[in-house]
Amino acid sequence: MVFVWSxxxxxxxxFLYSLLSFTFTTSFSLTHPKCRQYESHALLQFKxxxxxxNFASTNPLSYPxxxxxxxxxxxxxxxxxxxxxxxxxxxxxxxxxxxLYGTMDANTTxxxxxxxxxxxxxxxxxxxxxIPHRIGELTQLRYLNLSHTTFFxxxxxxxxxxxxxxxxxxxxxxxxxxxxxxxxxxxxxFSTLKSIIHNSTKLESLxxxxxxxxxxxxxxxxxxxxxxxxxxxxxxLYGEFPVGVFHLPNLKYLDxxxxxxxxxxxxxxxxxxxxxxxxGETGFYGTLPISIGNLSSxxxxxxxxxxxxxxVPSSLGNLAQLxxxxxxxxxxxxxxxxxxxxxxxLRNMYVGYxxxxxxxxxxxxxxxSIIGLDISLIDIGSxxxxxxxxxxxLQYLGAENSNLRSKIPSWIMNLTNLADLNLGHNSLHxxxxxxxxxLEKLESLSLSNNVLHGKxxxxxxxxxxxxxxxxxxxxxxxxxxxxxxxxxxxxxxxVLILASCNLVEIPTFVRDLGDLEGLMLSNNSITLLPNWLWxxxxxxxxxISHSLLTGEINSSICNLKSLVRxxxxxxNLSGDVPSCIGNxxxxxxxxxxxxxxxxxxxxxxxxxxxxxxxxxFSNNNLQGKLPRGLENCRYLEYFDISHNKINDSFPFWLGDxxxxxxxxxxxxxxxxxxxxxxxxxxxxxxxxxxxxxxNEFSGSFPSEMIQSWKAMKTSNTSDLxxxxxxxxxxxxxxxxxxxxxxxxSFTLSNKGQVMVYEKLQEFYSMIAIDISxxxxxxxxxxxxxxxxxxxxxxxxxxxxxxxxxxSLAKLSNLEALDLSLNSLSGKIPQQLTxxxxxEFFNVSFNNLTGPIPQNKQFSTFQGDSFExxxxxxxxxxxxxxxxxxxxxxxxxxxxxxxxxFFEIExxxxxxxxxxxxxxxxxxxxxxxxxxxxxxxxxx
Numbered sequence: 001m002v003f004v005w006s007x008x009x010x011x012x013x014x015f016l017y018s019l020l021s022f023t024f025t026t027s028f029s030l031t032h033p034k035c036r037q038y039e040s041h042a043l044l045q046f047k048x049x050x051x052x053x054n055f056a057s058t059n060p061l062s063y064p065x066x067x068x069x070x071x072x073x074x075x076x077x078x079x080x081x082x083x084x085x086x087x088x089x090x091x092x093x094x095x096x097x098x099x100l101y102g103t104m105d106a107n108t109t110x111x112x113x114x115x116x117x118x119x120x121x122x123x124x125x126x127x128x129x130x131i132p133h134r135i136g137e138l139t140q141l142r143y144l145n146l147s148h149t150t151f152f153x154x155x156x157x158x159x160x161x162x163x164x165x166x167x168x169x170x171x172x173x174x175x176x177x178x179x180x181x182x183x184x185x186x187x188x189x190f191s192t193l194k195s196i197i198h199n200s201t202k203l204e205s206l207x208x209x210x211x212x213x214x215x216x217x218x219x220x221x222x223x224x225x226x227x228x229x230x231x232x233x234x235x236x237l238y239g240e241f242p243v244g245v246f247h248l249p250n251l252k253y254l255d256x257x258x259x260x261x262x263x264x265x266x267x268x269x270x271x272x273x274x275x276x277x278x279x280g281e282t283g284f285y286g287t288l289p290i291s292i293g294n295l296s297s298x299x300x301x302x303x304x305x306x307x308x309x310x311x312v313p314s315s316l317g318n319l320a321q322l323x324x325x326x327x328x329x330x331x332x333x334x335x336x337x338x339x340x341x342x343x344x345x346l347r348n349m350y351v352g353y354x355x356x357x358x359x360x361x362x363x364x365x366x367x368x369s370i371i372g373l374d375i376s377l378i379d380i381g382s383x384x385x386x387x388x389x390x391x392x393x394l395q396y397l398g399a400e401n402s403n404l405r406s407k408i409p410s411w412i413m414n415l416t417n418l419a420d421l422n423l424g425h426n427s428l429h430x431x432x433x434x435x436x437x438x439l440e441k442l443e444s445l446s447l448s449n450n451v452l453h454g455k456x457x458x459x460x461x462x463x464x465x466x467x468x469x470x471x472x473x474x475x476x477x478x479x480x481x482x483x484x485x486x487x488x489x490x491x492x493x494x495v496l497i498l499a500s501c502n503l504v505e506i507p508t509f510v511r512d513l514g515d516l517e518g519l520m521l522s523n524n525s526i527t528l529l530p531n532w533l534w535x536x537x538x539x540x541x542x543x544i545s546h547s548l549l550t551g552e553i554n555s556s557i558c559n560l561k562s563l564v565r566x567x568x569x570x571x572n573l574s575g576d577v578p579s580c581i582g583n584x585x586x587x588x589x590x591x592x593x594x595x596x597x598x599x600x601x602x603x604x605x606x607x608x609x610x611x612x613x614x615x616x617f618s619n620n621n622l623q624g625k626l627p628r629g630l631e632n633c634r635y636l637e638y639f640d641i642s643h644n645k646i647n648d649s650f651p652f653w654l655g656d657x658x659x660x661x662x663x664x665x666x667x668x669x670x671x672x673x674x675x676x677x678x679x680x681x682x683x684x685x686x687x688x689x690x691x692x693x694x695n696e697f698s699g700s701f702p703s704e705m706i707q708s709w710k711a712m713k714t715s716n717t718s719d720l721x722x723x724x725x726x727x728x729x730x731x732x733x734x735x736x737x738x739x740x741x742x743x744x745s746f747t748l749s750n751k752g753q754v755m756v757y758e759k760l761q762e763f764y765s766m767i768a769i770d771i772s773x774x775x776x777x778x779x780x781x782x783x784x785x786x787x788x789x790x791x792x793x794x795x796x797x798x799x800x801x802x803x804x805x806x807s808l809a810k811l812s813n814l815e816a817l818d819l820s821l822n823s824l825s826g827k828i829p830q831q832l833t834x835x836x837x838x839e840f841f842n843v844s845f846n847n848l849t850g851p852i853p854q855n856k857q858f859s860t861f862q863g864d865s866f867e868x869x870x871x872x873x874x875x876x877x878x879x880x881x882x883x884x885x886x887x888x889x890x891x892x893x894x895x896x897x898x899x900x901f902f903e904i905e906x907x908x909x910x911x912x913x914x915x916x917x918x919x920x921x922x923x924x925x926x927x928x929x930x931x932x933x934x935x936x937x938x939x
Contacts, residue, residue, distance in 0.1 A: 034074060034076045035083060035088065035090070039075060039113055040071070041109075044070075046108060049103075049104075049108065050101060050102035051100075051101050053101035055125075056099045056101035058123060058148065061097065062098065063099065064098055064099050065079045065094075066078075066079075066095070066098060066100070067079075075090065080095050080098070082118075090116065091115055091140075092117060092118040093110075094118070094120045095124065096121070101125045101127065102125075104126045104132060104151070105129075105132070106132045106133070107132075108134075111134045111138065114138060117140050117142045119138065121145065128152040130152060130154070130156075131146065131156055132156070133156040135156065135162075136159060137158075139161060141164065144162065144165060144167070144169070145167070152185045152186070153186070153187065154187050155189075155211070157189070157191070160198075162199075163201070164202070165200040165203055166200075166205070167207075168203070168207065170186060170188075170208055170211055171207045171210055171231065172209055173211070184210045184211060184212040184234070186211045187211070187214075188211050189215075190216070190218070193213060194220065201226075202226050204228045204229070205229040206231075207230075207231045208235055210234050211235055213232065214235075214238075216240070217242055218242075221245055222247075226250060227248050228250050229252060229254075230251070230255070231254075231255040232255070232256060233256075233257045233258055234257070234258040234259070236259065237256070239262065241264035243264065246272075247267065249273070251272070252276070253276045255278040256282055257282065257302075259283075260281060260282065261283060262282045262284075263282075263283040263285065264283070265286040268289050269294045271296070272294060272296075274295050275298060275300070276300040277295075277300065277301055279302070279306060280305055280326065281305045282306055284307065285308065286310075287309060287310035287311070288308065288316070294318075295319060296319070299323050299324065300322075301322060302324065304328045305328075305329040306329075307330070308327075309331040309332065310331075310333070311332070311333065311334040312339040312340070314339050316336075317340065317341065320343075322346060323346060324349075325346065325349050327350065327351045328352045329353045330354055331355055348396070395417055396418075396420045397412075397415065397422070405426070408423070410435075412436075412439075413435045418442055419442060419443045421446070422444075422445075423450070424446045424450070430452065431452065432447070432456065437461075442467055443467060445471070447475065449473070449474045449475075451475065452472075452476065454477060454478070455477075455479075456480065458481065458509050459488075461491075461493075468495065469495045471497040472498055473497045474499055474523070476502075478501070479502075481507050488512040491513055493513050495518040496513065497518075497520040499521060499543075501521075501524060504525045504526065506530060516536060519544075521544045521547070522544060523546045526544060527550055528550070529551070529553070531554055534557045534559050536560070537559065537560065539560050540564045542568075543565070543567040544568055545571070545592070546570045546571075547570075547571055549568065550573065551574065551575070552574060552575030553568070553581075555578045557578060558578060558583075558585075560585060563587065564585075564587045565589060566590065566591055568593055569592045569593060569616065570596075571595070572596065573598060574598065575598065576600035577593060577622070581603045582607075582612070582615075583603070583606060588610065589614065590614045591614065591615050592616045593617055594618040594640070595620075596619075597620065597621060600624075601622065601624035601625075602617060602624065602626065602641070603627065606627070606630055606633055607632065608632050609634075612635060613636060613659075615630075615633070617640070617641050618642045618664065620644055622641070622646060624647070624648075625646065626641070628653065630657075631654075636659060637744075638662040638744050639663055639664070640662065642664045642666040642668070644668055646665070646668040647668075648668075648669075650670060651665075652675065653677075654684075655676070655682025656681075656682065660687060665691065666693040669695065669696060670695040671698070672697065672699070673697070673700075673702075674697050674705070674776070675702050675704065676704075681708075682705065682708075683708040683709075683710070684708065684711075685710050685711065687709050689767065689768045690769055693772040694772070694774075695773075695774055696774065697771070697775065697776060698775040698777070701779070703784075706784060707786065711767070712787040712789050712790060713788055713789060714788075714789055748768060748770060765789070765813075767789040768791060768793070769787075769790065769792070769795075770792070771795055772818065773796070773797040774797075776795070776799065777800065778801065779802030782805045784807065784808065785807025786807075786810070788810060788811060790813060793816070793818070796818045796820040796822070801824065802824065802826075803826035804819065804829055804832075804843070809831035809834050812836075812837070813837060814837060814838055815840065816840040817835075817838060817841050818842045820868075821846075822846050823847055825849070826849065827849060827851075828852060828872075830853045832858075833853045833857060833858060841858070843869065844864060844869070845867070847870075848866075848869040849872065850871065851881040859875070861876060863877050
């Protein structure tokens with residue numbers, strides 16, 4: 001019996017042993033690490049090179065995937081890692097939005113993983129490091145995504161070694177400047193791009209948004225028949241777009257937006273797989289081909305701000321899948337009824353700012369699913385049929401500048417789902433009806449620039465519980481404070497624009513708008529700045545210009561730490577400018593105090609890293625010297641201190657500011673030489689306009705300095721455009737952006753004629769030097785002819801001697817030249833007749849001799865351009881020259897330029913002459929009414 005029990009126990013033991021042994025063996029075999037040890041080690045070393053930072057990823061759902069990585073577990077089980085099930089090699093790394101922060105080392109251990117097929121490091125912050133050239137060693141890569149990673153510098157050519165690539169995304173490596181403009185971090189050479197396209201024969205997706213390419217696109221792109229997506233938004237492309245790309249059989253997404261110098265025409269389309277076509281803000285031109293109706297899969301057609309023209313073809317109505325269409329700011333004409341009436345799936349339609357002539361727009365009522373509609377330039381009166389009756393889902397209606405000449409149309413009151421309504425810049429009249437306040441879902445409302453009248457109770461707008469943006473400016477309205485301003489505290493209004501609303505004070509309800517971020521009250525009769533205004537910390541923009549403000553600015557203004565824009569210009573403010581004004585807000589971009597009665601010194605302190613783009617203290621009584629603290633304003637584009645009492649030497653140190661384009665120091669007490677200090681450079685690399693007139697500068701002409709003025713030598717529009725045009729203000733509540741346009745208004749004086757440029761940014765090619773009314777001596781240097789971009793040159797009322805240099809004939813863009821009131825001698829160079837854009841010319845009161853050059857251009861200049869030169873003769877002075885054969889010219893005269901430089905067909909001269917007149921009109925009021933009237937009749 002004992003034996004039996006012993007046998008049973010033995011058998012049970014052996015069974016359990018074998019079972020445990022099998023289980024252990026099986027378990028061991030199942031948990032055996034598949035990951036190669038050297039690959040696991042490489043990944044851990046890569047992890048150690050970075051820290052986790054919540055701000056390194058923008059995705060709100062981001063989290064640190066590498067937190068699961070540790071040496072005690074199989075790396076094939078780590079989050080974001082996939083291994084090949086046969087070879088155990090790591091083939092897939094997905095660390096998208098993993099909050100990685102740090103520098104990508106050139107010898108990072110990541111490049112040991114040579115079997116990688118998929119690498120996604122997007123939405124992390126690699127702290128301005130370069131993409132390592134060793135990335136070319138990962139030759140098995142099919143998918144590479146380095147977007148939103150803050151990589152910087154040139155994309156390595158070794159990237160073209162990745163011949164198996166199917167998808168490459170390097171986009172959105174950029175920084176948004178304080179002015180809201182994108183600064184691209186990555187640059188891609190044409191040779192590298194060409195190699196990538198040539199070697200990656202199976203490429204399906206190429207995404208290079210915000211990568212500076214600065215070249216044409218290679219024609220070899222048209223051979224990539226597998227390509228499905230191409231996006232090169234804001235890449236500084238130029239030249240002709242290869243038309244064959246449109247015919248790629250698998251292309252679904254094409255985005256070429258914001259490449260202003262990229263030209264092209266739409267081809268004749270056959271069948272196509274295109275789903276999205278975006279060409280906005282490019283140089284594409286021509287008409288929309290009838291064959292565009294063959295793009296049966298198209299969901300989005302976006303071509304705003306191009307150069308398209310002609311009729312919109314009716315075949316566009318065949319695009320049954322179209323949900324978004326944007327045609328605005330082109331030159332389309334005719335009635336697009338037949339083209340657009342059948343697009344029943346439209347969600348957004350933008351057709352404004354064209355030349356459409358709508359016979360009827362009742363067809364719009366069929367588009368019952370539209371939620372975005374811009375019908376600018378359409379004449380819609382209050383008696384129009386209720387074609388909007390069916391638009392119950394309409395959320396956006398933009399009818400600005402639409403020739404509305406009625407009362408506010410009654411049919412608008414039925415659009416109860418409207419969130420955004422813009423009826424600005426029309427001729428709407430009458431009062432705002434009470435029924436208007438039924439639109440309770442409105443978030444943004446603009447009725448500006450109409451002729452609406454009546455007295456408004458601000459409390460009425462409190463019914464619009466969702467209202468964030470309200471613009472009632474430039475009407476004939478009167479705004480009442482309301483009976484109970486305490487009701488305002490529940491309002492969500494963040495932007496309030498009441499310019500030209502007959503205000504005599506800042507309404508007290510403004511005080512109770514707790515979320516207010518933008519306040520614009522210009523062109524009123526406000527006399528006082530209440531102290532409570534400076535206790536609104538949410539304020540980002542304050543504009544109270546062209547009013548009747550008096551007294552001093554309270555220093556408590558510097559409590560507005562979030563202020564981006566301050567404009568108190570053209571008032572009667574006096575006293576000192578608060579010393580903290582340049583130092584109190586690191587966000588401040590625009591500081592405008594011009595046209596007041598401020599005295600005392602200019603504020604001295606400007607913080608390191610400040611974001612000031614524009615400082616305008618002109619037309620005041622400021623004294624003392626320019627503060628050296630301005631050297632800290634590295635973003636400064638526009639600096640105007642003219643018409644004050646500043647007593648200082650030439651501020652050569654401003655020449656190191658990398659963005660400075662406008663420097664105005666006129667009508668002050670500046671003195672001494674215009675030159676750099678010894679052992680100092682002052683290159684002024686982007687200077688467009690310098691006005692030093694009406695001071696006490698002396699010494700010889702600053703020929704050495706002007707040789708470094710690179711921007712005045714170029715015709716590249718991308719080098720000349722102003723970065724600052726809009727102030728992008730971020731709402732602290734919603735995180736969204738709203739914009740305020742900053743117009744650089746600038747005045748140039750030329751021989752008593754005052755020219756005002758209200759929107760200087762639109763005249764970005766305006767390049768001007770005005771050193772008139774000083775004590776500059778010596779000769780005009782020949783090197784001034786190298787400044788080939790010059791449009792205006794005024795050296796009048798100095799003590800210049802010598803001859804007029806022939807090199808001025810190189811200034812082919814010159815439209816105004818004033819050398820009057822000097823002591824110049826010799827002849828007027830015949831070569832100046834080649835300046836076909838020259839519209840104003842004055843050499844009066846010098847010591848010039850000989851005949852006045854004669855051609856159609858010079859015949860437009862009157863006698864007062866040449867008077868006060870006893871030795872001059874010619875038709876303009878009614879003084880015949882003894883030599884009836886006219887002036888002769890040989891290369892031995894003047895600067896020995898080659899004859900070939902001046903040989904030009906008379907037809908080209910005539911074209912340039914007419915072009916000069918047109919460009920001249922844009923300059924301002926310098927030309928005679930007779931010439932301007934003649935041009936208006938022609939054009």
